[in-house]
Amino acid sequence: MEHLKIAGVFLTIALGTGIAFYIASLLNRFKDKNLPWLLFYMITYNTANLLFLTKEYIEINLKELLKLPFPVTDVLTDVSTIFWLLWTTSIWAIVLILLDKPYFNRIKKINIYCIIILLIFIIGKSSFAGSDFYNNTLTTISFYLGNLLDIAEIIILIYLIILARREDNNQKRRYMLSFGYIFLARFVIEIFLFYIPYFIFGIKNPYYIQSVIVFCLTIFNALPFIWLRYYFKEYHTNLKKITPQNIDETIILKNNISEREKEIITLILEGKSNKEIEEKLFLSAHTVKNHIYHIYQKLGINSRYQLIKKFS
Numbered sequence: 001m002e003h004l005k006i007a008g009v010f011l012t013i014a015l016g017t018g019i020a021f022y023i024a025s026l027l028n029r030f031k032d033k034n035l036p037w038l039l040f041y042m043i044t045y046n047t048a049n050l051l052f053l054t055k056e057y058i059e060i061n062l063k064e065l066l067k068l069p070f071p072v073t074d075v076l077t078d079v080s081t082i083f084w085l086l087w088t089t090s091i092w093a094i095v096l097i098l099l100d101k102p103y104f105n106r107i108k109k110i111n112i113y114c115i116i117i118l119l120i121f122i123i124g125k126s127s128f129a130g131s132d133f134y135n136n137t138l139t140t141i142s143f144y145l146g147n148l149l150d151i152a153e154i155i156i157l158i159y160l161i162i163l164a165r166r167e168d169n170n171q172k173r174r175y176m177l178s179f180g181y182i183f184l185a186r187f188v189i190e191i192f193l194f195y196i197p198y199f200i201f202g203i204k205n206p207y208y209i210q211s212v213i214v215f216c217l218t219i220f221n222a223l224p225f226i227w228l229r230y231y232f233k234e235y236h237t238n239l240k241k242i243t244p245q246n247i248d249e250t251i252i253l254k255n256n257i258s259e260r261e262k263e264i265i266t267l268i269l270e271g272k273s274n275k276e277i278e279e280k281l282f283l284s285a286h287t288v289k290n291h292i293y294h295i296y297q298k299l300g301i302n303s304r305y306q307l308i309k310k311f312s
Contacts, residue, residue: 002060008214009053016046016221023224030236033097033104038224041090048083049217051076078122081145085114088149091183095160098176100273150187157184168303171235178231186220236271247311255298264291268304269311 020042027035055076089107096104121141157180164176193212197203247269252262260281267277277288296302299310 002056002210005210005214006053006056006060008210009049009056009217012214012217012221013046013049013053015218016042016049019221019225020046023228026228030232032232032236034094034232037090037093037097037104038228041087041094042221042224044083044087044090045221048080048087051080051083055080075122078118082115082118082122084146085118085149086111088153091153092156094179095156098160098179099163100275102275154184154187169305171305171308175231175235179227182223182227182231186216186223189216189219251299251310257295257298261291261295261298264288265295265307265311268292268307 020039023035023039023042027039055073058073058076089111093104093107096102096107118141161177161180161184164173164180167173167176193216194209197208247262247266251257252265257265263281264277267280272280274285274288274292277283278285281288283291295307299307301307301310
């Protein structure tokens with residue numbers, strides 16, 4: 001059964017590698033800030049799986065390595081904690097980008113600080129393998145860190161779903177909601193396939209547990225592909241249907257749209273957020289909002305979606 005699990009995890013990593021290459025191919029086609037973080041998610045998630053696979057393989061087929069004074073498998077487990085942290089925080093960054101929050105840039109700094117702290121404990125544990133202090137401390141950190149990361153991810157995804165429901169643009173609302181629901185689904189899958197059978201019904205059959213582990217790893221790898229294939233590409237394809245060259249000048253002249261307002265309309269049709277418009281035109285947030293308000297007033301609309309429809 002252990003060999004089957006190793007084979008299953010290996011196939012999962014192969015799937016994840018293929019999806020990572022798929023995401024990389026989209027980077028040149030879509031100038032979207034989510035894609036680098038989604039690629040980072042795939043790399044870190046599958047690196048964690050690879051470390052897990054290596055540990056399992058050593059314990060089954062290379063037992064002589066376990067006799068070495070250097071705790072090989074313990075180090076692999078501890079290092080995987082770092083990648084666990086990184087692929088979780090990549091989800092946080094994507095949510096912040098979807099919500100047009102500038103704080104996503106801080107995720108990089110948070111990751112660096114956490115990696116340094118974890119590396120200190122891992123090196124300490126490896127150097128003082130017999131020390132109960134390092135062993136117990138790192139084990140405790142790993143346990144609480146894992147639970148805190150899961151809780152934080154659930155909260156931020158629910159937060160995204162709540163705010164997405166208030167979005168006026170139907171296409172963007174669907175785009176944001178789909179990410180929240182798809183990535184929240186991994187926790188639902190874990191609860192129904194593992195936690196409820198294990199803790200409530202007492203199902204502890206090793207064949208069932210190993211099968212669920214491999215199934216969950218595979219599904220979690222496929223989540224980004226599902227979102228990209230059915231929601232991301234649809235959203236960006238619809239945005240690209242309108243280009244600056246296609247703007248109807250009749251509408252511009254008829255509604256007395258100024259040159260600055262025309263520039264803003266062009267950027268909105270390109271899918272730019274308010275923040276991106278500010279950076280592109282070197283305007284303050286208040287000025288951009290004021291221009292958009294006047295554009296809506298002149299065109300008799302009240303959302304970006306209606307603006308896109310008017311020029312389509």
